[in-house]
Amino acid sequence: MLRCGGAVNGFAPTAPPDDAVPTPAGSGEGIAMHRIRIIRYAGGNAPRWLYFHLDETPGTVPVGMFCWLVEGPGGPILVDTGAREEETVARYGDRFRYPEWPDPVALVSRHVDPADVRWLVITHVHWDHCSHNVERYPNATVVMQRRDLEARLYPPHPSFRELCFADYLDVIQKRLGERLWLIDGDAQIVPGVSTLAVGGHTLGHQAVLVDTAAGRVAIASDLVPAYENIERDVATCLHEDLLQCYRGMERIRRHSDLVLPGHDARQMERHPGGIVE
Numbered sequence: 001m002l003r004c005g006g007a008v009n010g011f012a013p014t015a016p017p018d019d020a021v022p023t024p025a026g027s028g029e030g031i032a033m034h035r036i037r038i039i040r041y042a043g044g045n046a047p048r049w050l051y052f053h054l055d056e057t058p059g060t061v062p063v064g065m066f067c068w069l070v071e072g073p074g075g076p077i078l079v080d081t082g083a084r085e086e087e088t089v090a091r092y093g094d095r096f097r098y099p100e101w102p103d104p105v106a107l108v109s110r111h112v113d114p115a116d117v118r119w120l121v122i123t124h125v126h127w128d129h130c131s132h133n134v135e136r137y138p139n140a141t142v143v144m145q146r147r148d149l150e151a152r153l154y155p156p157h158p159s160f161r162e163l164c165f166a167d168y169l170d171v172i173q174k175r176l177g178e179r180l181w182l183i184d185g186d187a188q189i190v191p192g193v194s195t196l197a198v199g200g201h202t203l204g205h206q207a208v209l210v211d212t213a214a215g216r217v218a219i220a221s222d223l224v225p226a227y228e229n230i231e232r233d234v235a236t237c238l239h240e241d242l243l244q245c246y247r248g249m250e251r252i253r254r255h256s257d258l259v260l261p262g263h264d265a266r267q268m269e270r271h272p273g274g275i276v277e
């Protein structure tokens, strides 16, 4: 008998997001404080229609390509890997070509030896957030939502693979071995750092909650590509589940004091020096 909600060919269908409070980020002894370094590795402008669902206002928004380095008692923790220009151009040609595109791992290396990164949290498996750079953090445990990986390996529609480098799915599956930690839903990574499984942008998209002196920060990634999405409550146009986008943004609002969007260049202006602490 086929059970409702069961996996088909390894693909688990979307479940409605629950409203449970995520695992408390702080430990019983008090809250473990962290600092976030916003690392911008490329950027340019994107048309507004890409980011705001059913919004026909002409114009562009300033975008950056980011990863986020979390420093503190549980770290170093890197959120997303970024991508190198050469692999992106080889795959997509001029579609994603930005001026001044340094190697994101080199930028991370200014602050921490990549071999010392303990956790590599992947918000979702799109090329600009999870690339072959995964292999350049040789001692990190890679934390992904099982649903996100499954939706790329067993896509419910071919378009679900459009924005990912299909060949690195092999790397993730076959070469990470015990360094791969697939999670289902919200989870605490270390005291003070948790994931919030929100879906929406991709079915298995996750945000990362980080306790800082400035309050609990949500690294929202592409569920909230721009500040305007969460400030006006408008879903991104790039979504695999529209309802999850709205429910996910509501959860982020409820569980954080401050949001870092996935691609809004203005986060560097709101946080001078790219530091949140």
Ligand SMILES: [Zn+2]
Pocket (backbone or CB within 6 Å): 124, 126, 129, 201, 222
């Ligand atoms: Zn994305």
